[in-house]
Amino acid sequence: MTPPSSIQWRRSSYSNGMGGECLEVATVTAAVTVRDSKVASGPQLTLSATTWQNFIQALTVRVGDVTS
Known part of the structure; x- marks a missing residue:
């Protein structure tokens, strides 16, 4: 298992920081x-x-369906 302190998290480019x-x-x-x-210290989902x-x-596919 990777130690939590060594994980490099990436945030969505859609995040506005607000x-x-x-x-x-x-x-x-x-x-x-x-x-x-x-809630960075909260639960994590691993897939x-x-x-x-x-x-x-x-x-x-769903976004393509909505915008078409």
Whole structure:
């Protein structure tokens, strides 16, 4: 397991820094970890790289459906 202090979190480019809803994502050994940026010490969700990729693909398809 990767020590929490060595994880490099990335925040969504859509985050405006004004306290809005935002996720942070970190890549750890063969997985992706997600947390709420407002509660950095709170729970984290860890997904396999394949599951994360499928999730992102599903979001992309849904956004394409809405904007078409």
